[in-house]
Amino acid sequence: MLIYARFHGRGGQGIKTASRILGNAAHLEGYFTQDFPVYGAERRGAPIVAFTKITDEPSTMFDRGYILNPNLILIADDSLLDDPIVNPLAGLQSNGTVFINTSKSIDRLTRDRCDIRLVTEDLIDLSLKYVGRTILSTGLGSIAAKLTGIIRWSSVEEGVKEELLEIGIKGEILEKNIIFAKVCFERVYPSPLPIPKIVKSSKIVTISWLPPPITIPEVRNIGNTEIRKTGNWRIFKPIINLEKCNRCGLCVVYCPEGVVVMNSEGPEIKYDNCKGCLICFNECPVKAIGYLREVETS
Numbered sequence: 001m002l003i004y005a006r007f008h009g010r011g012g013q014g015i016k017t018a019s020r021i022l023g024n025a026a027h028l029e030g031y032f033t034q035d036f037p038v039y040g041a042e043r044r045g046a047p048i049v050a051f052t053k054i055t056d057e058p059s060t061m062f063d064r065g066y067i068l069n070p071n072l073i074l075i076a077d078d079s080l081l082d083d084p085i086v087n088p089l090a091g092l093q094s095n096g097t098v099f100i101n102t103s104k105s106i107d108r109l110t111r112d113r114c115d116i117r118l119v120t121e122d123l124i125d126l127s128l129k130y131v132g133r134t135i136l137s138t139g140l141g142s143i144a145a146k147l148t149g150i151i152r153w154s155s156v157e158e159g160v161k162e163e164l165l166e167i168g169i170k171g172e173i174l175e176k177n178i179i180f181a182k183v184c185f186e187r188v189y190p191s192p193l194p195i196p197k198i199v200k201s202s203k204i205v206t207i208s209w210l211p212p213p214i215t216i217p218e219v220r221n222i223g224n225t226e227i228r229k230t231g232n233w234r235i236f237k238p239i240i241n242l243e244k245c246n247r248c249g250l251c252v253v254y255c256p257e258g259v260v261v262m263n264s265e266g267p268e269i270k271y272d273n274c275k276g277c278l279i280c281f282n283e284c285p286v287k288a289i290g291y292l293r294e295v296e297t298s
């Protein structure tokens, strides 16, 4: 038995925690596990990926690299499907399962890949209902565990507790997360996962010394932030009420993307590049900024 699970999401969505919940729950069931994330720039909203490997035979756990041929994929944000750089379905095994957190119908996926099993749920809706905020990690980790078909709820519950306590989440929020995780666990059903191709471990590579211009990151295309349209990263869309706004300019100063501009009418958000972090909402002193779920505004 070998499960190669790959999680795709955005910074701030709890992808690493979801992969750890799966790994921890499998470990509590007595399996051998590895879990690890890979970040690019540590930027809220930026695509990230995390991996969990589960086996009952430790000799198959020799490969410690990225999972290129998963039999289970979990996607926390449906906008990643249209991102050619992320390409979240890459390498998915025939008859493998993909879970997508979405409020939309995405039948086109199974038209393009009729050899895969697609499972969807609107985790944002469920987390708002059961936790009162958008915490995806517990729901996603729980769904991943159920889709493996080898992990019981009791291990998921213990795994959720351990992971959340480790990052300082306790009391009522912890209890709400456990309820949310249980609801998610009960909403999906596993189906047999194909055996992933075993990738032979690579030989140890000695990395030679290279001069600084090659080894130190360098910004080569200055001023190109606008080209990367981060507007499709949004889950929530901030909306300014100009009647309440006192033109203090704090939203302009605090916006990490620099997409709030002050013009003669007052502050204006450039939605093509607003990633929906809601820092402006938190910082506005007169609560002139509200927000709606993106799906409600389109």
Ligand code: SF4
Pocket (backbone or CB within 6 Å): 240, 244, 245, 246, 247, 248, 249, 250, 251, 252, 267, 283, 284, 285, 286, 287, 288, 289
């Ligand atoms: S922070 Fe609030 S009050 Fe100040 S300019 Fe922005 S929207 Fe207006």
Ligand code: SF4
Pocket (backbone or CB within 6 Å): 238, 254, 255, 256, 257, 258, 259, 260, 269, 273, 274, 275, 276, 277, 278, 279, 280, 281
């Ligand atoms: S406008 Fe607000 S929500 Fe959008 S990126 Fe700036 S601070 Fe974040």
